[in-house]
Amino acid sequence: MTQGKLILSETGRMIFAAVIALAVALVIILLSSKTPLETFQTFLTGPLSSKRTVGTWIDDASKLALAGLAFSLVFQARQFALGVQGQVYIGGLLASTIALSPLGLSWISIPLGAIAAMLGGALLGFIPGYAKAKLNANEIVSSLMLNYIAYDFTAMMLRLYLASPKSGLTASDPFPPTAVYPAFIARTRMDLGLVLALVTVVVVWFLLYRTAWGLKLRLTGHNARFAAYSGIRSNFIMVSAMTVSGAIGGLLGALFVQGTGFAKLAAGFEAGLSFEGILIAIVARNRPLAIPFVALGYGYLRQGAALMGYRTDVPAEVIGIVQGIVILLVASSFTLPGRALLNRIMGGRSAAEAS
Amino acid sequence: MTLILEARGIDKTYPGGVHANQNIDLSVTAGTVHAVVGENGAGKSTLMKILFGVEQPNAGEILLDGKPIVLHSPRAAIAAGIGMVFQHFSLVPSFTVAENVVLGVEPRSGLKLDRKRAAETVQALAERFRLPVDVESPVERLPVGQQQRVEILKALYREARVLILDEPTAVLAPQEVVELFAAIRSLTEQGRTILFIAHKLPEVLEISDRISVMRAGKMVGEVAASEATEKSLARMMVGRDVALKVERAHKGPHEHFCRIAGLTVKNDRGLDAIKDMDLVLRTGEIVGIAAVEGNGQSELFDALGGLRPIEGGSVELGGIDVTDLSVEEKRDAGLAHIPEDRIATGSAGGATIAENIVATELGDTRFVRRGLLDGKAIRDHAVELIAKFSVRAPGPDAAIGTLSGGNMQKVVVARELSAKPRMLLVSHPTRGVDLGATEFIWQRLAEARDGGASILLTSADLSELLALADRMIVLYRGRIVAAFANTADLTPEVLGSYMLGFAAQGHEELKAALA
Numbered sequence: 001m002t003q004g005k006l007i008l009s010e011t012g013r014m015i016f017a018a019v020i021a022l023a024v025a026l027v028i029i030l031l032s033s034k035t036p037l038e039t040f041q042t043f044l045t046g047p048l049s050s051k052r053t054v055g056t057w058i059d060d061a062s063k064l065a066l067a068g069l070a071f072s073l074v075f076q077a078r079q080f081a082l083g084v085q086g087q088v089y090i091g092g093l094l095a096s097t098i099a100l101s102p103l104g105l106s107w108i109s110i111p112l113g114a115i116a117a118m119l120g121g122a123l124l125g126f127i128p129g130y131a132k133a134k135l136n137a138n139e140i141v142s143s144l145m146l147n148y149i150a151y152d153f154t155a156m157m158l159r160l161y162l163a164s165p166k167s168g169l170t171a172s173d174p175f176p177p178t179a180v181y182p183a184f185i186a187r188t189r190m191d192l193g194l195v196l197a198l199v200t201v202v203v204v205w206f207l208l209y210r211t212a213w214g215l216k217l218r219l220t221g222h223n224a225r226f227a228a229y230s231g232i233r234s235n236f237i238m239v240s241a242m243t244v245s246g247a248i249g250g251l252l253g254a255l256f257v258q259g260t261g262f263a264k265l266a267a268g269f270e271a272g273l274s275f276e277g278i279l280i281a282i283v284a285r286n287r288p289l290a291i292p293f294v295a296l297g298y299g300y301l302r303q304g305a306a307l308m309g310y311r312t313d314v315p316a317e318v319i320g321i322v323q324g325i326v327i328l329l330v331a332s333s334f335t336l337p338g339r340a341l342l343n344r345i346m347g348g349r350s351a352a353e354a355s
Numbered sequence: 356m357t358l359i360l361e362a363r364g365i366d367k368t369y370p371g372g373v374h375a376n377q378n379i380d381l382s383v384t385a386g387t388v389h390a391v392v393g394e395n396g397a398g399k400s401t402l403m404k405i406l407f408g409v410e411q412p413n414a415g416e417i418l419l420d421g422k423p424i425v426l427h428s429p430r431a432a433i434a435a436g437i438g439m440v441f442q443h444f445s446l447v448p449s450f451t452v453a454e455n456v457v458l459g460v461e462p463r464s465g466l467k468l469d470r471k472r473a474a475e476t477v478q479a480l481a482e483r484f485r486l487p488v489d490v491e492s493p494v495e496r497l498p499v500g501q502q503q504r505v506e507i508l509k510a511l512y513r514e515a516r517v518l519i520l521d522e523p524t525a526v527l528a529p530q531e532v533v534e535l536f537a538a539i540r541s542l543t544e545q546g547r548t549i550l551f552i553a554h555k556l557p558e559v560l561e562i563s564d565r566i567s568v569m570r571a572g573k574m575v576g577e578v579a580a581s582e583a584t585e586k587s588l589a590r591m592m593v594g595r596d597v598a599l600k601v602e603r604a605h606k607g608p609h610e611h612f613c614r615i616a617g618l619t620v621k622n623d624r625g626l627d628a629i630k631d632m633d634l635v636l637r638t639g640e641i642v643g644i645a646a647v648e649g650n651g652q653s654e655l656f657d658a659l660g661g662l663r664p665i666e667g668g669s670v671e672l673g674g675i676d677v678t679d680l681s682v683e684e685k686r687d688a689g690l691a692h693i694p695e696d697r698i699a700t701g702s703a704g705g706a707t708i709a710e711n712i713v714a715t716e717l718g719d720t721r722f723v724r725r726g727l728l729d730g731k732a733i734r735d736h737a738v739e740l741i742a743k744f745s746v747r748a749p750g751p752d753a754a755i756g757t758l759s760g761g762n763m764q765k766v767v768v769a770r771e772l773s774a775k776p777r778m779l780l781v782s783h784p785t786r787g788v789d790l791g792a793t794e795f796i797w798q799r800l801a802e803a804r805d806g807g808a809s810i811l812l813t814s815a816d817l818s819e820l821l822a823l824a825d826r827m828i829v830l831y832r833g834r835i836v837a838a839f840a841n842t843a844d845l846t847p848e849v850l851g852s853y854m855l856g857f858a859a860q861g862h863e864e865l866k867a868a869l870a
Binding site: 025191210211212214215216218219222226227228229231233263325348 | 648654658661662681682685686692694699700701702703704706710713714715717718728745838856863
């Protein structure tokens with residue numbers, strides 16, 4: 001199958017999965033809403049209803065894309081490290097520390113915050129990788145446990161040092177404007193984060209497909225025994241993949257706290273978005289260039305559901321069901337219905353032509 | 356002699372456009388062994404899948420006992436008395452033999468599986484058809500040959516009268532082949548019919564009554580086994596004369612290149628697989644290792660290739676001690692390795708052909724500079740090797756996993772030989788590879804030898820070892836028990852008695868032969 005055909009069929013599968021999921025959502029809305037049509041309309045068109053909601057959608061998609069990139073990098077090396085959430089918290093904590101320090105009064109706090117967040121995330125990604133290489137510790141368990149440590153450590157530091165008394169110890173003071181990402185369109189969340197996400201897409205694509213490190217990483221993911229046989233040091237590849245993925249997770253943390261959406265460190269700020277990166281990575285088949293599109297599409301549904309939750313009588317949790325169905329359909333590698341039938345017709349005809 | 360199974364005018368085009376079967380006729384007489392031979396991709400497997408109901412033909416009909424029958428699924432084929440054993444078994448590893456055999460049609464007592472009756476029935480079946488197997492043992496503990504018996508028993512338990520065996524000998528050691536053939540004979544004596552798919556011609560000639568030959572989707576002829584020779588069959592299969600013969604190395608003053616001293620290697624269970632081995636390879640020679648599967652040859656090759664730790668002793672290549680070096684460093688010292696399993700070890704199925712070829716050369720400035728891949732050079736190199744080794748592939752960007760076994764093996768051989776190795780490890784280079792490709796691979800190995808490479812070769816196929824090796828050693832339970840110059844009077848029988856441990860050369864005799 002050629003590259004073009006593959007992209008077409010994968011896109012077809014994705015759209016089909018989304019349509020099925022939306023149909024199920026419609027049924028749920030029909031059953032639970034007093035005004036089902038308006039509710040469904042809010043779900044489907046809400047994100048486009050104003051400049052502000054478009055901004056929120058794009059901001060959400062940028063964050064989803066970064067989470068998806070972090071996961072796809074380790075998934076391509078066939079490592080199931082799930083530590084993005086912890087990296088986001090540590091990244092957010094470090095970026096906040098920079099933003100709330102005297103450095104925050106200068107624009108330098110924006111690059112410094114991002115760098116500090118990436119270093120922190122990288123360290124957090126490195127730990128389960130190193131533990132696996134040296135101690136054969138299962139990366140799924142160790143990375144998930146690190147998430148708890150990172151979450152609680154961030155909460156603890158927030159309460160001890162950064163929290164504003166006014167907030168009831170759940171958030172810091174707002175960052176000085178110099179430490180907040182500039183927005184492209186006033187009073188929307190469309191800010192520097194979008195640029196950082198797009199740059200990261202290109203960087204990850206370049207690393208994976210244009211460098212020897214990326215080829216080694218992908219070969220290790222395809223077949224670790226083959227990699228060892230070829231002379232690739234697969235332990236180094238594994239640890240470095242998890243470290244680089246951690247840096248992306250850390251960057252996502254900076255995006256959260258220094259973006260216009262928060263502009264402060266708040267307890268539980270990532271609200272579970274990190275794990276949705278798994279869905280983005282799976283649906284995009286770990287292809288970095290597909291990730292922004294998947295993130296845009298899924299971010300749209302997420303925003304629609306959120307707006308539906310605010311504006312109508314159906315709760316936003318419907319998105320959880322939509323997500324589950326999309327994952328099931330995409331991960332189960334179904335083939336488009338009708339194709340078998342089409343093949344039979346085509347096959348039958350070519351045989352008839354031959355005879 | 357009555358015909359039991361007939362195919363008339365079978366035609367099959369796959370949706371991708373491959374015309375796999377073109378107007379195929381096949382008549383199988385009851386109580387005989389009927390072989391269908393052909394190169395990889397000749398359409399044998401497609402025909403068998405049609406006869407077993409896995410694939411549906413676009414045209415043609417199938418007759419069983421003279422009556423037309425439509426096999427719309429394997430279930431229908433089984434109900435009609437047709438059974439099939441595929442190359443890849445479908446057994447539940449943790450279930451016992453008896454449980455696997457009865458799975459799906461279990462004898463019951465009430466709602467429960469009647470274990471006792473299942474075991475007894477399977478035991479009786481095994482004895483009746485000379486397929487001895489421990490019915491209470493979990494399948495995962497059995498060697499491949501016995502797992503195959505379980506598959507055959509499964510078909511017989513479902514009362515198969517016609518049994519299709521798809522390349523049954525490809526996974527078997529020589530001794531296991533002998534046992535399989537004994538079972539096949541007992542099956543036909545008791546009126547069962549065997550359809551035997553193969554491409555190893557000596558085996559086909561030994562076991563079959565009639566032989567049908569396929570080439571490129573067409574049936575090119577049918578002969579009685581008694582009237583066919585290996586040569587005549589090969590010509591029918593390939594469409595030209597095939598010379599499965601390789602010139603021996605020119606004798607001359609060849610210096611020692613690879614020196615293995617006191618080598619000890621452990622297997623996965625921590626036991627010694629290779630014990631205190633001494634062996635010297637000269638430049639420009641092929642040393643063949645004959646051994647029954649599981650006598651340490653796999654571990655030896657893994658250890659020399661750097662995939663398994665060396666517990667003791669040393670390995671020198673051209674005066675450099677490579678014992679503790681990484682795979683990358685060993686490859687830099689001139690080592691290349693054609694592994695026994697091209698799918699599990701020799702390739703990354705999801706990666707492209709070009710990526711698979713460059714995988715061992717990522718330190719080479721032709722392909723990688725400052726950590727960046729030179730995509731054009733990598734593709735050009737792959738295109739060149741694809742042409743040079745006549746690999747049938749859509750192009751360098753096709754996933755290697757989509758190639759047929761023979762073509763995949765050619766890519767592996769091409770990659771390993773393109774590094775111009777001075778020491779080459781070769782395991783089962785032509786396992787599951789068709790005749791044309793076998794001839795080609797043998798010639799390339801002989802060329803590498805003539806170019807001065809030292810080659811250590813092992814194969815389950817003794818005729819391959821005898822055709823290629825300049826010297827032969829026999830490995831039994833991790834030790835060298837015999838060594839020979841490969842002369843005309845060295846026969847498989849002589850090797851066999853050492854391989855099975857019935858004989859061993861004395862210390863002095865061995866030392867003289869190894870020097």
